[in-house]
Amino acid sequence: GKSLVVAIDGPSGSGKSSVSREVARRLRAAYLDTGAMYRAVTLHCMRTGIDLTDSPAVEAATRSIDLVISISPDRESVLIAGTDVTSAIREPEVSSAVSAVATTMGARAELIRRQRALIAGAAHRIVAEGRDITTVVAPDAEVRVLLTASEEARLRRRGDQLGGTQTAAQLKRQVTERDAKDSTAADFTQAADGVVTLDSSELDFEQTVAALLTIVRSVA
Numbered sequence: 141g142k143s144l145v146v147a148i149d150g151p152s153g154s155g156k157s158s159v160s161r162e163v164a165r166r167l168r169a170a171y172l173d174t175g176a177m178y179r180a181v182t183l184h185c186m187r188t189g190i191d192l193t194d195s196p197a198v199e200a201a202t203r204s205i206d207l208v209i210s211i212s213p214d215r216e217s218v219l220i221a222g223t224d225v226t227s228a229i230r231e232p233e234v235s236s237a238v239s240a241v242a243t244t245m246g247a248r249a250e251l252i253r254r255q256r257a258l259i260a261g262a263a264h265r266i267v268a269e270g271r272d273i274t275t276v277v278a279p280d281a282e283v284r285v286l287l288t289a290s291e292e293a294r295l296r297r298r299g300d301q302l303g304g305t306q307t308a309a310q311l312k313r314q315v316t317e318r319d320a321k322d323s324t325a326a327d328f329t330q331a332a333d334g335v336v337t338l339d340s341s342e343l344d345f346e347q348t349v350a351a352l353l354t355i356v357r358s359v360a
């Protein structure tokens with residue numbers, strides 16, 4: 141049976157994905173990046189000419205997409221109908237369009253259903269991260285954490301992640317504006333009841349991983 145579900149939410153640039161993946165490695169757990177699923181649906185719609193403002197069409201595409209996502213922290217891979225889109229879903233064009241899928245409620249319902257199935261199907265332990273994992277996807281997880289960071293820290297991290305190629309205005313669009321749009325669909329700006337807040341503004345990567353592992357050990 142499943143021994144442990146660790147649910148982690150947070151805004152973009154909080155370091156959520158890299159920290160969650162490393163925590164999963166240390167716990168010898170599976171790792172589910174739910175944002176990758178929203179990104180994959182977005183890319184699929186863009187590539188097949190589906191209008192992202194057409195909610196019924198986006199919902200239908202989400203229901204029918206052949207999406208395979210690896211839940212191993214050591215093998216990040218996302219396939220759409222067998223095509224590897226692992227890096228394509230990280231392109232800035234996808235980042236700026238993804239909120240359209242996130243705010244399509246029928247698409248969310250379908251992805252939430254698939255995420256719950258992936259979590260239920262994981263053999264042992266799993267770390268799942270996103271925007272609504274602690275509140276909607278896995279509200280009964282043993283460990284629930286909201287990973288936050290100041291806007292300044294988040295803009296800096298996303299800038300570093302993109303190799304310093306983005307202007308300040310581009311970064312602000314990708315981080316702050318995307319969060320504002322996303323938070324209309326899932327509230328990850330404050331911790332729900334029973335969710336532990338971890339502010340990583342003053343912590344480096346290693347310290348954030350250690351702090352998260354301490355939280356896991358204190359409750360699990």
Ligand code: C5P
Nearest residue numbers: 152174175178238239242270271272322
């Ligand atoms: O985490 P990441 O930045 O890759 O997520 C991409 C997008 O997917 C977010 O901006 C948000 O629109 C959406 N998302 C969501 N719910 C989740 C995870 C991601 O709405 N659980």
